[in-house]
Amino acid sequence: MNHISRDDLERYAKGELEERQRDECETHLYSCDQCMSTYMSVLEVIGSSLPDIKEESLFTDQIMQKINEDKIDKVAKRPFYEQTFFHYMLAATLTIILMTSGVFQSLTGYIDEVQRTRLSEETPSITNKILETTFIRINNED
Template sequence: MSHIALEEWKNYARDEMDDHKRTEYEEHLYSCDQCMSLYMEAVEAAQDELPSIEGPSLYTEQVMERIPVERDPVMKPGKRPWYEEKVFHYVLATAMTLILMASGIFGELTKITTDFEKNQQPSFTENILNKTTALLDSVEEIEEQEAE
């Protein structure tokens, strides 16, 4: 596609063309840097033709006044439920600890860990490592016997 004239880009910026042609021009902008610079000039020229907003801060204030104000629900500094109090959590943790200690659960846990450590079998990796080492040792012995 050939380059598009500045006047055409001005029409594009002012939205004075049909949708098919607009789509065609947009696709062309993706691939042509020269037309992109012409388009930027056209946008700047169109910007000068647009009416300016008088009192932008006043305009902003008017828009903000139209927006409904959403208020966050305010928590009243009243009494919290008993289950949200810190003291309740400390008392509960202490009671559970005492119950577990009295039932002997902690003693059973230590027995289980010591039994586990006593009955520990070599891991799969350790077995493979031992077999590989034995195989290499036997190969070395055979090589030494052949060398003699």
């Protein structure tokens, strides 16, 4: 099995790979611990562009902002959003032990609602109401 070069992992992290290369990269990362750990260190270097995960409310706010941006302009921003969000989730997984508060679970619930909204576009009024309620609840937990 050929490993992925650090350069390619960096380009992957920055979303600079072509779709086919990106797919190959993802497939390889899922099955190769060595490249995954290299990718983690690449992410640490690039990490300055990611939110400080210890600042939980900031972290949550920035994800909410990404989600809301995506809701507003799904067609144009979806690929960027999914790419970025994958990295957010990866970063979250790295420090999942630290995430002992309810923030993460609330966030997961919120994301579930967003995904459900995508699946049921015909009834936006009800799901939007649920989303608003969930969003207010999360904000009030600070």
